[in-house]
Structures are given as C-alpha cells and as structure tokens.
Amino acid sequence: xxxxxxxxxxxxxxxxxxxxxxxxxxxxxxxxxxxxxxxxxxxxxxxxxxxxxxxxxxxxxxxxxxxxxxxxxxxxxxxxxxxxxxxxxxxxxxxxxxxxxxxxxxxxxxxxxxxxxxxxxxxxxxxxxxxxxxxxxxxxxxxxxxxxxxxxxxxxxxxxxxxxxxxxxxxxxxxxxxxxxxxxxxxxxxxxxxxxxxxxxxxxxxxxxxxxxxxxxxxxxxxxxxxxxxxxxx
Amino acid sequence: xxxxxxxxxxxxxxxxxxxxxxxxxxxxxxxxxxxxxxxxxxxxxxxxxxxxxxxxxxxxxxxxxxxxxxxxxxxxxxxxxxxxxxxxxxxxxxxxxxxxxxxxxxxxxxxxxxxxxxxxxxxxxxxxxxxxxxxxxxxxxxxxxxxxxxxxxxxxxxxxxxxxxxxxxxxxxxxxxxxxxxxxxxxxxxxxxxxxxxxxxxxxxxxxxxxxxxxxxxxxxxxxxxxxxxxxxxxxxxxxxxxxxxxxxxxxxxx
Amino acid sequence: xxxxxxxxxxxxxxxxxxxxxxxxxxxxxxxxxxxxxxxxxxxxxxxxxxxxxxxxxxxxxxxxxxxxxxxxxxxxxxxxxxxxxxxxxxxxxxxxxxxxxxxxxxxxxxxxxxxxxxxxxxxxxxxxxxxxxxxxxxxxxxxxxxxxxxxxxxxxxxxxxxxxxxxxxxxxxxxxxxxxxxxxxxxxxxxxxxxxxxxxxxxxxxxxxxxxxxxxxxxxxxxxxxxxxxxxxxxxxxxxxxxxxxxxxxxxxxxxxxxxxxxxxxxxxxxxxxxxx
Numbered sequence: 001x002x003x004x005x006x007x008x009x010x011x012x013x014x015x016x017x018x019x020x021x022x023x024x025x026x027x028x029x030x031x032x033x034x035x036x037x038x039x040x041x042x043x044x045x046x047x048x049x050x051x052x053x054x055x056x057x058x059x060x061x062x063x064x065x066x067x068x069x070x071x072x073x074x075x076x077x078x079x080x081x082x083x084x085x086x087x088x089x090x091x092x093x094x095x096x097x098x099x100x101x102x103x104x105x106x107x108x109x110x111x112x113x114x115x116x117x118x119x120x121x122x123x124x125x126x127x128x129x130x131x132x133x134x135x136x137x138x139x140x141x142x143x144x145x146x147x148x149x150x151x152x153x154x155x156x157x158x159x160x161x162x163x164x165x166x167x168x169x170x171x172x173x174x175x176x177x178x179x180x181x182x183x184x185x186x187x188x189x190x191x192x193x194x195x196x197x198x199x200x201x202x203x204x205x206x207x208x209x210x211x212x213x214x215x216x217x218x219x220x221x222x223x224x225x226x227x228x229x230x231x232x233x234x
Numbered sequence: 235x236x237x238x239x240x241x242x243x244x245x246x247x248x249x250x251x252x253x254x255x256x257x258x259x260x261x262x263x264x265x266x267x268x269x270x271x272x273x274x275x276x277x278x279x280x281x282x283x284x285x286x287x288x289x290x291x292x293x294x295x296x297x298x299x300x301x302x303x304x305x306x307x308x309x310x311x312x313x314x315x316x317x318x319x320x321x322x323x324x325x326x327x328x329x330x331x332x333x334x335x336x337x338x339x340x341x342x343x344x345x346x347x348x349x350x351x352x353x354x355x356x357x358x359x360x361x362x363x364x365x366x367x368x369x370x371x372x373x374x375x376x377x378x379x380x381x382x383x384x385x386x387x388x389x390x391x392x393x394x395x396x397x398x399x400x401x402x403x404x405x406x407x408x409x410x411x412x413x414x415x416x417x418x419x420x421x422x423x424x425x426x427x428x429x430x431x432x433x434x435x436x437x438x439x440x441x442x443x444x445x446x447x448x449x450x451x452x453x454x455x456x457x458x459x460x461x462x463x464x465x466x467x468x469x470x471x472x473x474x475x476x477x478x479x480x481x482x483x484x485x486x487x488x489x
Numbered sequence: 490x491x492x493x494x495x496x497x498x499x500x501x502x503x504x505x506x507x508x509x510x511x512x513x514x515x516x517x518x519x520x521x522x523x524x525x526x527x528x529x530x531x532x533x534x535x536x537x538x539x540x541x542x543x544x545x546x547x548x549x550x551x552x553x554x555x556x557x558x559x560x561x562x563x564x565x566x567x568x569x570x571x572x573x574x575x576x577x578x579x580x581x582x583x584x585x586x587x588x589x590x591x592x593x594x595x596x597x598x599x600x601x602x603x604x605x606x607x608x609x610x611x612x613x614x615x616x617x618x619x620x621x622x623x624x625x626x627x628x629x630x631x632x633x634x635x636x637x638x639x640x641x642x643x644x645x646x647x648x649x650x651x652x653x654x655x656x657x658x659x660x661x662x663x664x665x666x667x668x669x670x671x672x673x674x675x676x677x678x679x680x681x682x683x684x685x686x687x688x689x690x691x692x693x694x695x696x697x698x699x700x701x702x703x704x705x706x707x708x709x710x711x712x713x714x715x716x717x718x719x720x721x722x723x724x725x726x727x728x729x730x731x732x733x734x735x736x737x738x739x740x741x742x743x744x745x746x747x748x749x750x751x752x753x754x755x756x757x758x759x760x761x762x763x764x765x766x
Contacts, residue, residue, distance in 0.1 A: 084568030084725060092727070094569055095523055095554060127335030133305055133328075134395075135351040144347075148337045176523075176554035179537075194672035195532050196679075196697035 004202035011207055018180075023211055026184040029097055029171065030164040033104030037160055040105070041112025042153065046142035048113065049120035060117070066110035071103075072169030078103040079173050095176040100184070103170040108160040115156040120145045158216065165212060185211075253280040255316050256325045256403060256434060257302050262311035264297050271297040274311065275460045277453070279403070279436065281318075284429045286449035286466075287438040290481065293455040295438035296407055302436060303327050303405045318402065325402035325434075332408040334392035336380040341372060341391055344380045348395040366398035370424060386417020393424055404428060406437040410444065422448060442482065446470055454478045521550035522732045525562075525570035527640060528670045530715070531555035533690030533759055538752045543739055549732050557670065559638030565589060565718075568725035571733040574740075576640035576715045590718035596740055597749050597760040598714045601644060602692060603705035604675075605630075605684035613684070616707040622652040629662035631683035633674050636666025644713060645686045651710060675701075688713055693754045715760070717741070741765065 011019055048060055080086050082094040082102075093099050123145035124131075131141040146153055168186035175182030177191060185208040192201035257279045264272040272294045279285060279302060287295045300306040301313060304327065315324045336344050345363040354362065367373040370390040375383065380391060389409060396404055406425065410418040426448060429435050439445055445452055446466060453463035462469070462478050469478075530536060531553060540551045554564065558575045565573050566589055573590070575581060581593045603613065603621055611630045613621035625632055626649075635642045649656055656664075665683070667674050671691040678685035679699030687695075692703070705711075717740055719733040739745045741764035749762040 084727060086567075089568070090727075095552065129305065130329075130331055130335035131351075133303065133331075134348050135353070140351070144337065147339075150338070176552070178552045178554060181552055191532075193676075194528065194670045195691075196672050196676055196695040198697055 001202070003199045004206060007199055007203035008206035008210070011203055012210065019207070021180065022183055022185055022188055023207070025097065025182075026165055026186070026208070027211070029100045029184060030104060030161055032101045033108060033164050034157055034161045036101065036105040037108035037112050037164075038157055041109045041160070042116050042146055044109070044113040045116030046120050046146055047139065048117045049124060049145075050138040050142045063110050063113050063117070067114055069107065069110065070169060071107055071167040072173065074103050074107050075170035075173030078106065078170065082174065094174065095178060095182060097175070097182060099174040100171045100182060103174045104164045104167065107167065107170060108164055111163060112156055112160050115159070116146065116153060119149050119152045119156070123149050154219070158219070161215075162212065165208070253282045254319055255280050256318075258312075258314040258316065259301065259308070260312045260314070262301060262308040262313055264294075264301055264306060265309040270458050272301065273458045275301075277302075277460060277463065279434065281402075281434055282432065282450075284435040284448055284450045285437070286445035286452045287436065287455060288440070288442065288445055288452060288481075289455035292457075294458040295455055297458075298455065298460070299329075299405050299407050299436060299438055303329050303403075305329070326399060327403045327405065328396035328399045328401035329405040330389070330392050330396055330407065330409045332411050334388050336388060336391060338379070338381060340377050341367070341380050341383070342376040344391060345395050345398055349398055352399050354399075362398045362400075363394075366394040369397060370394040371420075384417070386413050386420055389413060389417065389421050390424065393421065393428075397428065401433060403434045403436065406435065408438055408440065411440060454481065456481065520548055520732065521552055522571040522729050522736060523552050523554060523569065524572045524574055524736070525554050525556065525560075525564040526574040527558050527561060527576060528555050528672070529576075529639075529641060529688045529691050530574065532670075532672060533688075533694055534754065535690065535749070535752055535760060539740075539745075539748050542748045543736065543745070546739060546744065547735055549735060551736065557635075557637045557639035558641075558643070565720050568720070568728065571720055571728045571730075572736050573718045573720065574715065576713050577643050578714050578716060580640075580643065581716045581718060584718065588721060589724050590721050593716045593718045594737065594741055595763055595766060596715045596717045597746075597762045597764070598712050599760045600689050600706065601641070601648075601686055601711040601713055602689050602703045603684060603686055604678070604692060604701045605704045606682045606700050607702045608700075609704055611684070614704045616705060618648055618705050618708040618711055619652040621705045622649055622654060625663075625684055626652075626654050626661035631663040631681060632661070632665065633678045633681075633683045633685045634664065634666045635671065635674050636668045637670070639670075640713070641671060641686070641688060648686070648710060690754075690759045693757065693759060714763075 044063070048056065048063065051059075078099060079094065081088050082091065082099050083089055084092075084094070093102075120142050124141060127145075127148075128141055131144060136144060166186065168190050171182070171184055172187050172190065175184070175187065177183050177187040183191075185204060189201045189204045189208070192198075192204060255278045259275050259277045262272070262275050263270065275298060277298075287298060289295050297306065301308060304313070304315070307313075317324055337347060339347065342363060345366060346359050349359040349362060364373065367376055370393055372387060372390055372394060375387065380388065383391060404425075409425070410421050413421065422444065425435060425437070429448070435448070437448065449466050451463065452466050452469040454461050454469075526536070532555075536551075536553055540553070544550060554561075554570065556564065558577045558580065561570070561573060561575050562580055562584055564570050565584070566587075573581075573584070574596070578593075584590055585593050603618060605611070605613065611621075611624050611628050613624050615621065634645055646656060654661065663683075665677075667677055669677075671687055672695065674685055675687060675691070675695050676697055677683070679697055679701050682700055684704075685701070689706075717737050719730065719737050720728045722728050722730040740749075746762035746764055749760050750758065752759060
C-alpha cells in the first residue's frame with residue numbers, strides 16, 4: 001500500500017505524457033457524458049415531477065429501476081447498437097471516445113433524472129403554489145425550481161460525474177481500451193491488474209481519486225470567494 | 235396567466251348603485267376528495283372593497299381566497315370573472331402568502347422574475363421593478379440575496395412583487411401572522427396605502443384588530459360555510475349573529 | 490444567477506480541459522486499422538515493440554482491441570475489426586471456412602509453460618506435459634484454467650485430452666475455471682498456490698508471481714501458433730481492406746519477422762517468427 005502511494009506521487013510529479021493523455025481522456029469523456037446527461041436528465045426529472053398523464057408512475061418506476069443498471073450491461077447494449085453488424089454500424093463510431101461518451105451518458109441519465117425529480121418535487125411542495133399564482137405553468141415552475149435549488153442540482157451532477165469517471169464496464173466494451181485512443185484511467189487500472197502489476201494499478205487508482213479530489217476541491221472553494229453566496233448560505 | 239380556467243365574462247352590474255363587481259361566486263363549493271373545504275358560498279367582490287376573511291383554522295379562509303383568485307377551481311357552483319367597465323379587460327390578480335416563497339436570487343431578480351412570468355416586456359421590467367422596490371422601501375437592498383432579508387423585509391418584497399404587476403385585486407393569506415409587531419406594522423401600512431390607491435384587497439386574518447383597522451367589509455367563515463358578511467362597522471357593532479359573536483369573544487375576550 | 494469572475498474562469502478552464510484534450514494523433518485520422526488480438530499478445534508488450542515499427546514503415550496506425558481469442562474472432566465476424574491476430578489455428582480455419590477471411594497465415598509461435606508452487610507437491614517438474622497433467626489429475630491438485638474460450642484455453646483443453654483426461658466426463662478435483670484472462674488467472678494461481686498453464690510471454694512480464702515458478706517447459710506439444718488474417722471485404726464492405734492487407738504483408742515479410750524476433754524481455758526472446766513455414 002505504501003509502495004502504491006509513493007508510486008502514485010512519482011507518477012504525478014513525473015507527469016508522463018501517456019498518463020496525462022489518459023487522465024485528460026477520462027475527464028473529457030466523463031465531463032461530456034455528464035453535460036449530455038444533465039441536459040436530458042434534468043429535463044426528464046423536472047418533467048416527471050409535474051407530469052400527470054396515465055402511466056407516469058410507471059415511468060418513474062422505470063427510471064428508479066434503471067439506477068441499478070450495471071455499467072457492463074450498458075456497454076454491451078451500446079456495443080450491439082454501434083457494432084458494424086448493428087443498427088447504427090454505419091456511423092462507424094465503435095472503439096472511439098464518442099461511443100464512450102454515449103455509453104456513459106446513458107448510464108448517468110437515470111441517476112440525474114431520479115434525483116432531480118425528487119428535489120424538484122420537494123421544492124414544488126414548498127413553493128409551487130406561489131409560482132403558480134405568479135402565472136408559472138407546471139413545467140416552468142419545475143425548471144425554476146432547478147434554478148432555485150441549483151446547489152442541490154450541482155451535487156446531483158457531481159454524483160453523476162463520480163459514477164461516470166469511476167466506471168469501467170461500459171468504456172471497456174465500447175472503447176476497447178486502445179492504447180492512446182480509448183484508454184482511460186479505469187481501463188488502464190483494469191489492464192495493469194490483469195497484468196499482475198498490482199502496485200501500479202493501485203497507484204493509478206490513487207491518481208484517479210486525486211484528480212477527482214482536485215476538481216471537487218476547486219468547486220467547494222469557489223463559493224467562499226463569492227461573498228453574496230456565502231451570505232446566503234450563512 | 236392569472237386565471238388558468240375558462241372564464242365567463244359577465245357584463246358589469248349596475249355601476250351607479252354599487253361599485254362594479256369583479257368576481258362573483260354562486261353556490262360555489264370546493265371538495266378535496268371526500269372532504270368539503272368550502273360549502274355553497276355566495277359572494278360578490280366589488281371594486282374598491284377591502285374584504286377581511288376571518289374564522290378559525292380550517293374554516294375555509296384559505297380555500298375561499300384561492301377560489302376567488304382562481305388558483306383553485308370550484309368543485310360545484312360557479313365563479314364568474316367580470317370585465318372591468320373602464321379598462322375593458324378582466325381584473326388582474328396577485329396573491330401574498332403567509333410565508334412568501336422567494337427564489338434563491340437577489341431581491342431585484344426575484345422581482346423581475348415575477349414580471350417576466352406575468353409577460354411584462356423586457357424594456358418595462360427594469361422600470362417597474364425599481365418603482366416597486368422604492369414603494370416598499372427596499373431599493374437599497376436590491377442586490378442582496380432575497381434569503382438574507384428579515385421576515386418583514388421578505389414580506390415587503392413579496393408585496394413589491396405583487397404590486398409591480400399592477401393588480402386590480404390583491405389577495406393576502408394571513409400576511410402578517412409570522413411577523414413581529416414592527417414588521418406587521420410596516421406591511422399593514424403598505425396594504426393600507428395600496429387600498430387607498432384603488433387596489434381591491436381581500437385578506438384573511440386571525441387578527442381582529444387588523445380586520446377592524448384595514449377592512450371595509452368583513453366575512454366570517456365557520457367549518458367551510460360563509461356565515462356572515464357585512465360592512466365592518468355593522469359587523470363589529472352590536473348586531474353580531476350568535477355564531478360569530480362566540481368566535482369573536484373567544485379570540486378577543488374584551489369585545 | 491450571476492457567476493462571479495472567478496467562478497466563470499474556473500468553469501471555462503474545466504470545459505477547456507474537457508474539450509481540448511482531443512484524441513492524440515488526430516492528424517493520422519484516416520490511416521488506421523482496428524486489429525482484434527488477444528490479451529496475451531498485448532500484455533506481453535509485443536505490440537508496443539512491433540506497431541511503431543509498422544507505423545514507421547507504412548504510416549498506418551494500428552488500434553489494438555485486446556480481448557480473448559473467442560471474442561476477437563467474434564468482433565471480426567461482426568465487422569468491427571479490420572485484421573485479426575490470434576492463436577487458435579482450428580478456430581482460425583473455421584473463420585476462413587465461414588468466409589470471413591480469405592486465408593490465414595502463420596506468423597510466429599511461442600510456447601506455453603506450466604507454472605506451479607516452487608515446492609512442486611505434485612512432482613511434475615520436467616519437460617513432459619502429458620505426464621505432468623496426468624499426475625495433477627490423479628493427485629487432485631489445484632489447477633486454474635482460464636475457461637474463457639481463448640486460444641490459451643483451447644490449447645489447455647487439447648493438452649488434457651492428449652493426456653487422456655476427458656474434461657467433459659469428469660473434472661479432476663482441484664480444477665477451477667475463472668472465466669478470465671491470463672493475468673487474472675495467474676493472480677488467482679499465485680494467491681492460492683495452484684498450477685496454471687500460461688504462455689511464456691505473459692509469464693515473463695507478470696509481476697505478481699508469489700511462490701510460482703516454471704515447472705514444465707520445452708515439450709513440443711506446448712508450442713502455440715499465432716496466425717494473422719485480414720477480414721474479407723466481401724463479407725464487410727466497409728473494412729479497410731487495403732490497409733489491413735498491408736499489415737498482413739508486412740508482418741510476414743522479413744522486416745516484420747525480424748521485428749518479432751528482435752523482441753526480448755530480460756534478454757530472452759518470447760516469440761519465434763515462422764511465417765511461410
């Protein structure tokens with residue numbers, strides 16, 4: 001364990017080009033997936049919070065159940081879709097970062113939708129009537145609640161990012177772990193583990209956590225500089 | 235935008251004899267499932283009135299308020315919105331709640347959001363919001379987060395938000411119930427000023443002194459029924475119906 | 490919601506990091522082929538040595554998707570790879586018979602070795618694999634099989650058969666299948682002091698040996714033949730047939746064969762070029 005920590009520090013200070021490329025690709029894929037997931041997921045969540053058509057409870061149940069979608073299953077489904085023998089084969093995007101973004105987006109949409117639905121519904125229970133009295137339609141009120149609860153929404157998005165950047169099943173299958181093209185932190189860790197180089201695998205894991213930790217740290221510290229928000233939080 | 239229901243616009247009644255009617259309820263009732271929140275109410279709200287709704291908790295004050303505003307549809311009976319004779323359009327409504335819901339935005343942004351939701355064009359929004367803030371004395375707080383304001387200030391902001399919409403009728407649901415005396419006084423004087431400026435006011439309250447001070451008419455509700463409605467002097471005079479008398483003495487033993 | 494200047498700058502930086510870190514070698518966009526190969530070849534480090542030489546010679550990038558032989562063949566059948574580089578001659582010939590490739594060619598061979606605990610409780614040490622496997626079965630010794638339809642797994646099953654042990658009828662006590670790659674199988678073997686059949690390449694670069702060591706090697710039947718095939722454009726018109734053929738031609742050419750021979754780990758040659766033989 002101590003070896004791995006030392007090795008991790010060594011990897012970080014050396015900032016080897018290959019490692020940097022792998023880290024950058026991890027971030028690029030997962031951040032893109034969260035951006036796509038946020039658009040679709042927040043819209044879906046807000047809509048589900050106010051929708052009242054017959055069968056909407058069924059849709060809510062489906063979204064909640066999909067929270068447990070294993071990443072490897074998502075990978076498999078997207079692989080079958082994007083394979084040359086599959087319906088979208090002509091797009092030719094299997095084994096590219098684009099396919100990885102698609103797979104991870106599918107993975108995070110249920111998460112973002114389920115959590116944002118809950119927070120919008122709770123917020124509407126507080127102030128939905130008043131927004132309505134001001135003339136807001138149901139969907140407008142729901143979207144305004146996303147704005148109102150934007151700190152909670154940020155936490156939801158950070159959760160989704162964590163899920164995406166830490167998963168290996170989906171990106172392994174649709175990306176192929178191709179060196180220099182689709183190798184990300186998690187697939188690199190899986191590779192080193194299967195090669196028996198456990199200290200290196202652990203070290204890469206530490207590096208991954210370190211990178212994510214830095215991102216979260218920056219996000220956490222920013223509001224402290226914004227006096228207005230700190231006042232509001234006080 | 236204020237009345238999401240199809241509205242029947244009846245012509246204004248005899249305007250010479252009494253002030254023109256704005257909203258009428260005929261045998262209007264509201265049921266929530268098996269519970270009857272409001273049973274068979276007949277009421278006509280007229281322009282320039284300041285109507286106080288009094289009654290204990292659960293008597294139907296809030297439901298009646300929302301019914302008049304249009305936030306709730308009647309389960310039975312009819313709600314009629316009358317066209318204003320001079321302006322030639324239905325009356326505009328705004329509502330204030332006991333605890334105002336303010337967005338996690340600045341004071342100014344909250345106001346402008348209200349105007350945006352009412353469909354006021356961008357060019358006008360800035361001017362009307364500034365005007366409203368000045369009116370309620372919050373202009374120096376314009377950039378502060380609304381959540382940082384005191385209870386009384388928040389209610390004044392809600393008032394500004396409502397006032398900026400230039401409503402013909404202002405509904406208030408126990409607006410000062412959670413405020414300290416000083417804040418209560420601030421809000422009351424603003425409501426009074428609005429009333430004097432010609433806004434029709436409907437306010438539910440526990441506070442009989444408040445009703446006496448501010449209202450031109452009073453209506454007493456009990457268990458979902460509108461038991462008594464009368465001009466204020468008449469209501470608080472000697473001829474109190476027994477049911478109302480009992481409630482009033484319970485609330486204010488010195489009456 | 491107003492973003493104060495600092496927040497705005499941080500958001501831009503984060504987005505820039507996400508967007509700017511594009512795929513490397515973007516300039517070589519179209520001159521690449523996808524090669525489905527096996528985990529053993531990738532993990533031995535051969536490709537790290539071979540492919541740069543190929544790129545040098547032809548300017549073509551080879552993107553290796555390394556999975557088990559069974560999965561590699563499947564990937565190619567679906568048209569998701571342009572060229573195959575695996576080690577299961579029987580399966581490769583079936584692939585050709587199905588029409589997914591026009592022909593297969595020998596490229597190189599390496600050998601399998603039987604590793605096990607240094608103390609060798611089953612006393613299998615030597616150069617006779619059939620005898621060794623008979624002893625393991627008789628003694629019910631722990632043995633880890635990949636069980637993943639890979640080339641290695643297929644070879645292992647052939648060796649058991651040749652030693653007279655019918656896996657379908659009765660598994661020897663102690664025989665375990667992990668359904669995993671060579672590395673993970675060795676990991677299990679090293680932590681439970683079991684016997685494992687592995688290719689020499691993976692063993693040489695495997696770092697988590699524990700108490701294991703090579704016990705049986707050099708038996709002719711342990712030789713493991715690698716073949717290369719370009720996917721047939723008649724079956725999958727979109728494959729980069731011309732580029733794939735360049736790879737096939739190069740790997741069996743003197744230049745490619747020399748590159749294979751020149752790959753060494755710790756001074757030891759791993760793969761023996763035998764194209765055309």
